[in-house]
Amino acid sequence: xxxxxxxxxxxxxxxxxxxxxxxxxxxxxxxxxxxxxxxxxxxxxxxxxxxxxxxxxxxxxxxxxxxxxxxxxxxxxxxxxxxxxxxxxxxxxxxxxxxxxxxxxxxxxxxxxxxxxxxxxxxxxxxxxxxxxxxxxxxxxxxxxxxxxxxxxxxxxxxxxxxxxxxxxxxxxxxxxxxxxxxxxxxxxxxxxxxxxxxxxxxxxxxxxxxxxxxxxxxxxxxxxxxxxxxxxxxxxxxxxxxxxxxxxxxxxxxxxxxxxxxxxxxxxxxxxxxxxxxxxxxxxxxxxxxxxxxxxxxxxxxxxxxxxxxxxxxxxxxxxx
Amino acid sequence: xxxxxxxxxxxxxxxxxxxxxxxxxxxxxxxxxxxxxxxxxxxxxxxxxxxxxxxxxxxxxxxxxxxxxxxxxxxxxxxxxxxxxxxxxxxxxxxxxxxxxxxxxxxxxxxxxxxxxxxxxxxxxxxxxxxxxxxxxxxxxxxxxxxxxxxxxxxxxxxxxxxxxxxxxxxxxxxxxxxxxxxxxxxxxxxxxxxxxxxxxxxxxxxxxxxxxxxxxxxxxxxxxxxxxxxxxxxxxxxxxxxxxxxxxxxxxxxxxxxxxxxxxxxxxxxxxxxxxxxxxxxxxxxxxxxxxxxxxxxxxxxxxxxxxxxxxxxxxxxxxxxxxxxxxxxxxxxxxxxxxxxxxxxxxxxxxxxxxxxxxxxxxxxx
Numbered sequence: 067x068x069x070x071x072x073x074x075x076x077x078x079x080x081x082x083x084x085x086x087x088x089x090x091x092x093x094x095x096x097x098x099x100x101x102x103x104x105x106x107x108x109x110x111x112x113x114x115x116x117x118x119x120x121x122x123x124x125x126x127x128x129x130x131x132x133x134x135x136x137x138x139x140x141x142x143x144x145x146x147x148x149x150x151x152x153x154x155x156x157x158x159x160x161x162x163x164x165x166x167x168x169x170x171x172x173x174x175x176x177x178x179x180x181x182x183x184x185x186x187x188x189x190x191x192x193x194x195x196x197x198x199x200x201x202x203x204x205x206x207x208x209x210x211x212x213x214x215x216x217x218x219x220x221x222x223x224x225x226x227x228x229x230x231x232x233x234x235x236x237x238x239x240x241x242x243x244x245x246x247x248x249x250x251x252x253x254x255x256x257x258x259x260x261x262x263x264x265x266x267x268x269x270x271x272x273x274x275x276x277x278x279x280x281x282x283x284x285x286x287x288x289x290x291x292x293x294x295x296x297x298x299x300x301x302x303x304x305x306x307x308x309x310x311x312x313x314x315x316x317x318x319x320x321x322x323x324x325x326x327x328x329x330x331x332x333x334x335x336x337x338x339x340x341x342x343x344x345x346x347x348x349x350x351x352x353x354x355x356x357x358x359x360x361x362x363x364x365x366x367x368x369x370x371x372x373x374x375x376x377x378x379x380x381x382x383x384x385x386x387x388x
Numbered sequence: 389x390x391x392x393x394x395x396x397x398x399x400x401x402x403x404x405x406x407x408x409x410x411x412x413x414x415x416x417x418x419x420x421x422x423x424x425x426x427x428x429x430x431x432x433x434x435x436x437x438x439x440x441x442x443x444x445x446x447x448x449x450x451x452x453x454x455x456x457x458x459x460x461x462x463x464x465x466x467x468x469x470x471x472x473x474x475x476x477x478x479x480x481x482x483x484x485x486x487x488x489x490x491x492x493x494x495x496x497x498x499x500x501x502x503x504x505x506x507x508x509x510x511x512x513x514x515x516x517x518x519x520x521x522x523x524x525x526x527x528x529x530x531x532x533x534x535x536x537x538x539x540x541x542x543x544x545x546x547x548x549x550x551x552x553x554x555x556x557x558x559x560x561x562x563x564x565x566x567x568x569x570x571x572x573x574x575x576x577x578x579x580x581x582x583x584x585x586x587x588x589x590x591x592x593x594x595x596x597x598x599x600x601x602x603x604x605x606x607x608x609x610x611x612x613x614x615x616x617x618x619x620x621x622x623x624x625x626x627x628x629x630x631x632x633x634x635x636x637x638x639x640x641x642x643x644x645x646x647x648x649x650x651x652x653x654x655x656x657x658x659x660x661x662x663x664x665x666x667x668x669x670x671x672x673x674x675x676x677x678x679x680x681x682x683x684x685x686x687x688x689x690x691x692x693x694x695x696x697x698x699x700x701x702x703x704x705x706x707x708x709x710x711x712x713x714x715x716x717x718x719x720x721x722x723x724x725x726x727x728x729x730x731x732x733x734x735x736x737x738x739x740x741x742x743x744x745x746x747x748x749x750x751x752x753x754x755x756x
Binding site for chain 2: 255262283338340
């Protein structure tokens with residue numbers, strides 16, 4: 067399964083030691099991303115999607131730690147590298163785009179200086195060549211008049227333009243994988259559409275793979291090739307995006323799809339999943355979704371289901387075997 | 389359902405409402421640096437009516453003035469000009485007698501910030517009751533039965549009254565806000581992004597609750613959101629705001645199938661939606677201009693593909709859509725008025741898209 071994959075995550079576990087015991091925020095997550103593929107990771111708050119992304123780039127803040135599992139990039143294990151080696155991979159091989167473009171940029175430096183710094187850290191270029199590359203990046207992400215904007219500070223850009231600069235930074239060293247964590251959540255719809263279009267175009271042009279982490283199923287629907295749905299730290303369903311949206315197998319995915327209002331379907335009431343995602347201190351036994359699941363039976367309370375082939379997707383649900 | 393507002397007398401009426409904020413630099417800077425006064429026209433001439441039992445949705449991007457409209461209606465801001473009427477009586481912050489404002493309540497976006505963390509839920513919910521009696525700190529016991537029935541009405545347990553807000557999840561907190569808003573038996577609720585801070589499955593619970601309460605208590609809603617899909621789900625009529633003005637106001641179905649204003653069309657094109665998997669989208673150009681220096685004429689003209697000379701000069705007013713059936717909506721656009729616009733595209737292939745039904749084998753939707 068992992069052959070030919072650019073990124074392979076196997077049995078990832080992210081845990082936080084606390085006085086009350088160890089909290090497991092990501093539990094046994096396995097996924098792969100092929101070169102040039104966009105994998106959407108979707109889930110509600112607390113599902114562990116951002117931590118999964120942070121684990122891949124090695125940015126889990128202590129006391130959080132990777133408790134188990136392996137992460138490999140192009141066949142090479144990266145989760146056990148020393149910090150210095152990991153730092154070289156970050157930026158060079160894996161780029162990152164976060165939700166808030168203002169906190170991703172240094173407010174005291176011009177964006178040109180920040181771009182050149184990133185470029186010269188990862189690529190051996192002369193200052194003049196680095197500057198040329200920075201200008202090229204700015205025009206590639208659609209910043210008008212890059213020559214003039216080069217010497218501007220982050221506060222002089224609008225939210226959408228700032229996010230473009232962050233994407234330019236992520237692309238600076240031509241990484242093979244970009245981790246995009248809620249890249250459009252802080253933006254208005256019309257700007258959001260521009261950023262989605264930009265990400266898609268860049269992936270197509272450069273063959274960059276993207277791990278797109280978001281709570282917005284609409285963004286996933288438009289952008290991703292495959293999607294992994296997370297719940298309480300686990301992947302409950304993974305498959306091609308159209309299949310997961312139109313033929314979801316896991317009861318949680320079905321409920322989630324039904325609860326999203328759309329601009330085309332007219333309905334009196336929305337599907338409703340009663341209750342809320344469990345807290346990390348009280349993850350239910352067996353399948354973590356069973357207390358909210360309308361189809362739960364004995365086995366769901368006892369045994370934890372692994373991902374199993376179900377239709378065109380893979381679903382972690384005992385109903386598949388029933 | 390769509391013609392609610394056409395015949396019935398309006399419950400709420402906004403007449404040419406405006407609110408300008410003075411955001412000038414301090415006097416010394418103006419003198420020394422020769423900086424002019426700066427006026428932010430957050431809301432600039434908004435008029436609409438809401439009929440009893442109706443839900444009016446207000447959508448727009450950040451900074452378009454939709455939340456300012458909400459605050460003007462409930463009297464949290466003083467209007468620069470214009471008036472707000474409730475059942476025919478003037479109630480805005482400039483009115484002499486704001487007593488009719490008792491019939492309205494507001495639900496805020498952030499259920500974490502809008503509940504006092506040091507009060508028990510029963511006290512929070514009882515506060516409007518105490519205020520209504522004029523006794524600031526009456527014992528909560530006097531309202532025990534009423535508070536319990538309110539909590540049950542919004543899907544919480546009677547025993548939850550003894551808890552503090554931090555013991556609840558976001559969705560439950562928003563239920564507490566709704567219970568508090570309902571305490572004084574209001575007829576009209578102003579809901580400012582009530583589900584924007586919630587996860588989708590919780591958002592569905594709150595939206596369903598709001599619909600049920602509207603049916604049971606005959607409530608009227610002004611529902612403000614940046615999320616078009618949510619507004620599509622809950623509203624009878626929708627107003628689209630851009631830079632402090634309403635650019636289009638139409639019954640919900642009409643607006644989403646026959647959008648008129650170029651800005652509405654652009655928004656509908658831009659919104660990411662489940663039904664659009666793998667569909668190519670038209671790129672949207674430009675950004676919202678600086679509201680301190682709005683463009684002359686129609687404020688949308690720099691981004692509008694149909695802008696003509698007149699659009700750059702003359703501000704369009706909200707007028708009924710030409711050749712459309714009565715009550716089919718109003719739009720503020722010269723191009724629509726002059727019929728320079730191509731007819732709005734109704735995407736029938738998207739309209740027949742149905743969502744998968746849960747738990748029924750036969751309910752599987754066909755793929756497009």
